Amino acid sequence: MRMLEGKEVSAILGLRLNHGHPVPFLFTKAEDLKDWVADEANRYPLTKILIRIAKKHPEEVIGIVVRGCEERSLVELLKNFQLHKEKVKAIGIVCGQELANRCRCDRPFPSQVEEGELAKPVEEFSDIDEIEKLPEEERFHFWMRQFGKCIKCYGCRNICPACFCPTCTLEDPNLIKPGGMPPEIPIFHLHKAYHMADRCIDCGLCEEACPMGIPVRRLYRKLKKSVKDLFGYIPGEKEEEKGPLEFLGDGTYELPGTGR
Amino acid sequence: MKYETILTTCTYCGCGCGLLLEVLDGQVVGTLPLKDHAINQGGLCIKGWNAHEFIYDEGRLKKPLLRKDGFLNDVSWEQAFEEVATHLKKIKEENGPDSIAGLTSARCTNEENYVFQKWMRAVIGTNNVDHCARL
Numbered sequence: 001m002r003m004l005e006g007k008e009v010s011a012i013l014g015l016r017l018n019h020g021h022p023v024p025f026l027f028t029k030a031e032d033l034k035d036w037v038a039d040e041a042n043r044y045p046l047t048k049i050l051i052r053i054a055k056k057h058p059e060e061v062i063g064i065v066v067r068g069c070e071e072r073s074l075v076e077l078l079k080n081f082q083l084h085k086e087k088v089k090a091i092g093i094v095c096g097q098e099l100a101n102r103c104r105c106d107r108p109f110p111s112q113v114e115e116g117e118l119a120k121p122v123e124e125f126s127d128i129d130e131i132e133k134l135p136e137e138e139r140f141h142f143w144m145r146q147f148g149k150c151i152k153c154y155g156c157r158n159i160c161p162a163c164f165c166p167t168c169t170l171e172d173p174n175l176i177k178p179g180g181m182p183p184e185i186p187i188f189h190l191h192k193a194y195h196m197a198d199r200c201i202d203c204g205l206c207e208e209a210c211p212m213g214i215p216v217r218r219l220y221r222k223l224k225k226s227v228k229d230l231f232g233y234i235p236g237e238k239e240e241e242k243g244p245l246e247f248l249g250d251g252t253y254e255l256p257g258t259g260r
Numbered sequence: 261m262k263y264e265t266i267l268t269t270c271t272y273c274g275c276g277c278g279l280l281l282e283v284l285d286g287q288v289v290g291t292l293p294l295k296d297h298a299i300n301q302g303g304l305c306i307k308g309w310n311a312h313e314f315i316y317d318e319g320r321l322k323k324p325l326l327r328k329d330g331f332l333n334d335v336s337w338e339q340a341f342e343e344v345a346t347h348l349k350k351i352k353e354e355n356g357p358d359s360i361a362g363l364t365s366a367r368c369t370n371e372e373n374y375v376f377q378k379w380m381r382a383v384i385g386t387n388n389v390d391h392c393a394r395l
Contacts, residue, residue, distance in 0.1 A: 021278075023294070026261070053261070153303070153306045211303030
């Protein structure tokens, strides 16, 4: 509220209670902030919404209420030049332990927090372990069965706070004929997974948005783990660090550990 | 600078998924699923995700049209209602209510479809009511 009154920011993006539902809203007046809610159960892709607002109003400095995952997505968006650092003011909020447990979140708080107690990080990878234990053929069948449920709503892409390309490969008219069928399984999912490999900040919004209950987050978590093991890189952590798949390099880059 | 999300119901089918229309400076720019809606619980299908797209479509019908001498012309709602009422009345008087059938739409809400069938039965006096999803 101080930020708005002091004109430090011209608006704050957060959630507002509307007919009993917490929904995204851009607060431009300090008195409107009385309707602000930090609802635990309803997470929206606020950082992605901010891109749209910031593109239309590039001069304005906008505040945004961020949880741990949202701050990580903000880092990815800044890193990939989707937002200007000096035009965004992050206002950190904590997640409760219950939400952290449900999300299996290993960092349920942003780097700077206004108030509140930090929840304990949850390191839980039983979902990946379970899959890794299966023989290759069974694993393949598991995923094909899951992908087979897909109705191609593109919801996982639409809601993803780290997806921002103006022309998505999954809809590029040069690759996919407009008016025809979307890409087949498993290409559809694997393609997105590959694109997200060094960008996924593991917020789990994709899985929450899937109307068919496909465990897409599990796929991205596995990839995230592989990227960490291979390159020692964790998306959403350091703003100055480029993703390993983002640059071509000069050929001198060597994989850490056993590598080549 | 104004951004808000408007709570509404998807009009594409009878499921009635809850969605949010994203309004930036008075223009509808996107759709989000309503996370805490009892029906869709944060999910949407491809039609729902693009529910805002027809709003500014050039082909969107915004006024009633009346065909005269083979051409469709814009008319006022008053005139359109007058025309419909006169013709329906005439048909009903000459050939009886069962010579009229009503076809309603999947793009209407449950409540609108209820009102429509009620109107067909109580005002026109026929059970000839059907729905485009069954055609």
